Amino acid sequence: MASLKDVSKAAGVSPSTVSRVITGSRPVDEETRERVLEAIRTLDYRPNLLARGLRNKSRKSIGLMVPSILHETFANFIYFVEEACVSHGFTMLLGNTQADAEAEERVLKNFIGMSVDGVIVSQVSDESAVVKSLNRLGIPVVGIDRAPDDEEADRVVVFNREAGEIAARYLYSMGHRQVACIGGPETVSLSRERLDGFRSFLTEKGIEVHHVSGPDFEFETGIAMVRKLLGQGCEFSAIWAHSDLLAIGAMQELARLGMRIPEDVSIMGMDGIQLGEMVRPTLTTIRQPFREICQHAVRLLLERIEHGHARPTRIVVRPELIVRDSVCHR
CATH class of the missing domain: 1.10.260.40 (lambda repressor-like DNA-binding domains)
Structure with missing residues (x-):
């Protein structure tokens, strides 16, 4: 060695x-x-940082890296990871990577310099080298949400393909046959998985999906993507967006254009953030179980910190359909 x-x-x-x-x-x-x-x-x-005595001098700290601290989805991850850390006597340190590869690298360097006991990370994109870097340095790491599809890493993820299937099945059951999808960045695997599940179900029913992908999952992108769909001449009675913020942005733009939700266009989101309950009509969505994801991630990380090398674990949690008022029968 x-x-x-x-x-x-x-x-x-x-x-x-x-x-x-x-x-x-x-x-x-x-x-x-x-x-x-x-x-x-x-x-x-592969430097073993624990062997250098860091384990015996544990700072009882865990680093959390997220692409945005403003997006409510990641705010949920922040809240529930910290909740789980505190319950185990650990402090959570937060790193905002701003969905930028260079910022992600800076946050990683800071965490290494702080001698964190381990890191939970939602990557900027599939090209991120964070997990491989941490593995190489012997620092325990668990991926969540935008987690690497890598057999060398512990990860806790939502069954994103199933989320797409659930959305497609529900819209089909409500009579929608002209359907659009507003996806997230194609460089993020969960976007591709969600679209694959959504499109596969509807393709089997003989329905073409009008699809556009945005650079992120933000409210403003939802507005821009609706404009793009309409500019392409797409006809649709329903839209599924890969985040609730995308969906709410789409709702606002359609309302600005004089369309009624859900009478003219039905809209579904993904995530289950609280804001979806505050808009009118309230947003039908696919819920991620944020607390469950974070509890699993912290538990896996603490086991990795305590016991060191073991075969990586992949935990997949199930999404849930939340029916509200933004989808109606066609």
């Missing part, structure tokens, strides 16, 4: 420089940093 000295020799730097790259404790110029990381990858160096 490669040692820190092996890495320093291969990279042509001192052992202390290798340590600074790994921990992020001090700045290292980009060329040197890349050389050290390349040596780490080539030698498959």
Whole structure:
């Protein structure tokens, strides 16, 4: 097994420089940093931070990385992860990656420098290297929501394909045969899974799905995507959006154009955030069980912190249809 000295020799730097790259404790110029990381990858160096005594000097802290602290979906994850951490005597440290790969890397470096005991992460995109980096450094990690489809990582996810099937089945049962879908970023696997479940069910019924994908899951994007659907000349009696905020944005734009919800166009969301109960009409949606997801994630992470290496676990939780007032019979 490669040692820190092996890495320093291969990279042509001192052992202390290798340590600074790994921990992020001090700045290292980009060329040197890349050389050290390349040596780490080539030698498959896996520093065991627990073996350095961090386990015995545990700070009882867990880092949580989310793409946005303003989006109510992630606010739910923040609330329930902290709730679960506190119940186990741990403190949660929050990192807002702002749905940006560079910001994600900065947050990761900060967490490493703070010597967190472990990290729970919702990735910026499928291209994120956070989980692989943490695994390489020997820091326990669990993925949630935008979790990696990676056999090397613990993860807790919603059955997103089933969420799409539930939405499609419900709209079909309500008589809708002209259907549109407003998806999230195609670089995020859950968007593709939700669309696949939605489209597969309706395709079997002979129904074409008009689909547009936005750059995020935000309210403003819901407005923009409705405009795009209409600009393409799509005809639809119902829309399923991949987040409640997308759905509420779509509702507002349709109402601005003089369309009635649900009499003219029915709308469904995804997530089950509280805002869906506040709008009029109240939003029919597919609920994610946020507390259950977060409890599983914290439990998995604490087990990984306590017992170290074990086979990665994947927990899939079931979404739930919440029927309100934004969908009617066609």
